[in-house]
Amino acid sequence: MDSSKDIARITAIETPAVRADTSELAALAPAAAAALRLLTDAIKRGADYESIVDALKDAQLHEAFAGVLDAASAAVMDQLDDDDPYDFDIRLEGDNLSGAASEIRNAFRWL
Known part of the structure; x- marks a missing residue:
């Protein structure tokens, strides 16, 4: 790739959790958000939005994001x-996470 056409080259993303030297997996979320914000900025600066959207689709971004929410729903x-298998609050949270995963998948079907 011709470096004169590069908008940005990311070599590392440092999050507050990384600086604090923790091993929490949740520390990956800010890095993922930062990467998406870089793509947003690239489009605003004139990058080919079609190629970025196609790359997101090819990378199955929606499936990865929905998979996180599906796993969270299962954990909930x-x-x-066993004494109360119909606990409304727990079921509502699980259903909301599962529903959000479905909506993310549906959003990408429109693209």
Whole structure:
């Protein structure tokens, strides 16, 4: 790739959690958000939006994001107590996470 046409070359993303030297997996979320913000900025600066959107689709970004929410939904539902398998608050949270995952997948079907 011709470096004169590069908008940005990312070599590292440092999050507050990384600076604090923690091993929490949640520290990856700010890095993922930062990468998407860089793509947003690139489009605003004139990058070919079609190629960026196609790259997001090819990378199955929606499936990765929806997969995180599906896993979170399953983790929430695992919290259901055998004494009360119909706990409304837990089921609502699990259903909301699962529904959000479905909406993310649906949004990419339009592209």
